[in-house]
Amino acid sequence: MKVAYWPGCVSRGFTPELHGSMAKVAPLLDLELVELDRACCSGAGVIAEHNQELADTLNARTFALAQQVEGAELMMNICSTCQGAQSECQERLDANAEYREHVNSTLSSEGLSYEAGLTNKNFLWLLVEEIGLDALRSKVRRPLTNLKVGPFYGCYIVRPRKRLGIDAEHPRDNYLHDVIDALGGTVIDYAGMRKCCGFPIITMNKEASLKQAGRHLGDAVDAEADCLVTPCPLCHLNLDLQQPLAERAIGRELQMPVLHLPQLVGLALGLDPGELGLARHVVKPTSVIDWSTSVVGAAAA
């Protein structure tokens, strides 16, 4: 399957192991990634907060570039925040022909135009809806047997439900559960799994932000998770990069490894932990989990 691939900024900046692990996992899933390297940042909601039309136009440009990728069935992203910010812009663009025309007139100098109705799916949605859980299960080479994984969704990919197309037929707010299960892992439910990591206010109210991250990590520790998995690199920043500070904010030791979704998939598909960038995290999963026993197969790098 060929997709127009939007990696986002942070996956190529402060969480390079996310973009890297996606590139390693894609061929194993028969995914051809055509990177949208001409597109700009989705704005993460911040540009929309500054100027709605600006955010809508910049994302319409990205959508138009995606629609130009020949043979691509849809656009795929690996960032919950991009998914949320882009879905919000797309909702406005798709809802109003007059507005869309207005935005397209700005894009026209570049010869671009967005046509309503683009399909833009996070890797998580694509895994379940396009590849399918059965196909995923059949590709598992190293089942995550006895590995207790806590899902951490990130707000932008679970709310608001209507905008994100979450309904009885598409329980997208439960897909991480389904994927962990398909990979042979044990799903750990805990209070914070669909709550906010706190990242959006890290520069505005650092204490509250770190308390949010710390509380959810603590809940996961209490539920005896071995690690968390998230489809959002910004959540990863607050949960992993900032974890030492979150520990201080809530006065409790955490040591909870947080994996990016493609890393977890890659492990189960038989890739080497080192190759997936697992040693690059602040809380090293390799030092916390005994991969040789928790995960059947190759030992840790």
Next chain:
Amino acid sequence: MPEAHDRPPEQFRLRLRRYDPESGEAPYWDEHTVELEPHRSVLEAILQAKDRFDGSIGVRCSCRQAICGSCGIRVNGEPALACHTHLDAALSSSSDGVIEIEPMGNMPVLKDLIVDMDAVHWKKIQRVTPWLLAKEPVPEREYIVSKESMVDVTQTMACIQCGACVSDCLAMEVDPGFIGPAALAKAYRFVGDPRDDEQYERLNDLAQDPQGIFDCTHCFKCVEACPKDVNPMGQIMRLRRIATNDQHIVDQNNGERHEAAFTTLIKNNGLLWEAELLPRSYGGNSWFGKFAPPAGKELLSSLPAILKALLRRKVTPMGALKPHKIPSADLKAVQSIYERVESREERYELNLYITGTDADNAPIEAEAPVAPAATEESES
């Protein structure tokens, strides 16, 4: 299968959270089985349990038709108006066939399902001066305002003060002093009202407050919780937009600086340069921002995380010092979008009601509530 309202009464099991702080005993769960038609409300089920089995169940209600906002509760963990939730729907969202009913969150429980709205919700509403500060001179008769400007505030006027958004606010969960979604939506009702004289003062107050508009974590919880589609978070983002963009308020919480730095970095590079965003958010929106004292202080406190990240080769010194950029032709295109959109005399902004597809909006398109000046702009 017949429609819900044609179906005969069925049995529904309720699991009620009971708590009486004055008793000195811990909260506990209580189960009752009621018999009602599936289209009846959760409120009717609670009242039947109270009537038939236990008169001491504490619940607050009045209109029973989703107008008074008295019966806010949690059904299966999600905020809801008890009178506005059908039993069949509540059953289908339950995890074990029992409808779980709890009081709202973020507010102290007075008894069972009744929470102390005065202590939290109403205090916060009062905080935002929830009345019109009229422009002088007050006209002898009515103020004449444009239709569009009133359509703009009707969404916030739909609020019935039920507290569902307050109950679910994730920022308030860790920071109880946050002014919160309901009160900030109420604030927009007056900030957006052309008859109000103190837009700047109201915004400056809410921007400078460490628990004001920049304390919202953008989690969409309130958007989902609201039974009246008020979209409190959307209103908070509008408050931020007007405070920073139109009123040029520079706040002490880094709100304006963060937004300006983010927007500028994307304009300069096309992609986010994280290592530069943080210091600029604290120190000011230029390359020199990192040398300002607040940025230095922040850098110092984040040092453990930064060192770890460098050590793990998560962040390379080169990656931190040099931005990643999109190709120069594309960057030029992005910059021309910025110039074109930002040079408009008035921001082009769609009303928050616009969702769905073209077809959904077609019948009302003739009077679509779009900023009037912007429409002209688009034709020029």
